[in-house]
Amino acid sequence: MQPKILLVDDRDDNLLSVEAILKPDGYEFSKANSGRQALKILLSEFDFALILMDVKMPNLNGIETASLIYEREKLKHIPIIFITAHSSGDESIFKGYRAGAVDYIYKPFNPELLRAKVAVFIELYKKNYRLMAQEQKLMTINRNLESEINEHKISEEKIKALNHQLVESVDQLETVNKDLDHFAFMASHDLQEPLRKIRMYSDKLFSKYQDGFDEEGKMYLSRLQNSAERMQALIKDILTFSKMAIEKNTFENSDLNILLNEEMEEIETAVNEKNAIILIDPLPTLYVNPRLIKLLFNNLISNSLKYSKMNTRPVIRIYSETNLVDEAEKGKTKVDKYCRIFVEDNGIGFEQQYAEHIFGMFKRLHSNADFEGTGIGLALCKKIVDEHQGFISARSKVDEGSTFIISIPLNLSKKIKISSRHKNYS
Secondary structure, eight states: OOOEEEEEOSOHHHHHHHHHHHGGGTOEEEEESSHHHHHHHHTTOOOEEEEEEESOOSSSOHHHHHHHHTTSGGGTTSOEEEEEETTOOHHHHHHHHHHTOOEEEEESOOHHHHHHHHHHHHHHHHHHHHHHHHHHHHHHHHHHHHHHHHTTOOOHHHHHHHHHHHHHHHHHHHHHHHHHHHHHHHHHHHHHHHHHHHHHHHHHHHHHHGGGSOHHHHHHHHHHHHHHHHHHHHHHHHHHHHHHHHSOOOOEEEEHHHHHHHHHHHTHHHHHHHTOEEEEOOOOEEEEOHHHHHHHHHHHHHHHHHTOOTTSOOEEEEEEEEEEEEEEETTEEEEEEEEEEEEEEOSOOOOGGGTTGGGSTTOOSSOTTTSOOOSOHHHHHHHHHHHTTOEEEEEEETTTEEEEEEEEETTHHHHHHHHHHHHHHO
């Protein structure tokens, strides 16, 4: 696999310079002298690992070209690094990130820095490539296994060997996913510094010169501040999501009443602003990760407050019950006990057909104009419940409120110990 890089610059000397620096690393190059030529190349080629593109080009500049590239679904996976002069200001850099850029490199080129930045994204491309190849391999293995079982030709020894291979493949996939989570964490962390500057300078501009702006100027400045605030919230949520895969989580027997009361103190201001009524029934003590469960309560209660009805006092009820789940296994009945925690509200609700859709990353049923948010909150809830080997679901009707149901196994401590022994054995 030889990674391909698309170089876009209106000056041939810049193209040759970048190619000369990166060529020793064994990359394959395609070159374009304009944004339009780059788009023409991308009509027939989709397998680029990276695009290096100059910001200032005649007719169609780099930022405009990037926006057009990312309008096509097949091209959204290709990262773009912008090449720009040192004179480019924070506003220009912000526009680049908004257009989809993942990084910047400045002229004149620092060869070692250029090679290092390119190497990071090439390595990510290779890992994604290996992940897809591994998935194809697993699908082939599963098809072969099913065929042999149907034909009664498979032996017990071969089943064991294939199962062992599947376990190894799952471990490899987990490693790749952790690498991707680590990369998302690092990338989000590095984005905070330019964003802090954008917010700082826009606040200074507003404080010192607001009287000199006309109404249109004030509107643009307000939109800039709001966009920066939303971006900071998004980065914060991505960091929280990524930390879960990187940090080692601690589980212990915890009184859910104490955890919920501690979190209620944290969101007291939001509850008072909505004049909400929170009804809490006694909750049990479970073997959980306290920090994650508090975050789970925070997200679900905040979600209910956000999607409350206009001119209706929000009422949120939190209660629990214990139930049994029966699973038939080889003629016997396996019984698992789960604690089900309900977070019920009288908000605007949603159509039940979207009940699974809402737990996806960046999946939202409403626009920012109606309700602000990043689309990560409920995805984070699902990840937290997955960490507890449980499951989360939702029941809802439009204008009749929603109920989120979290199911956590009562024997989680035993399951974690068994899982840990299995991993050590593997």
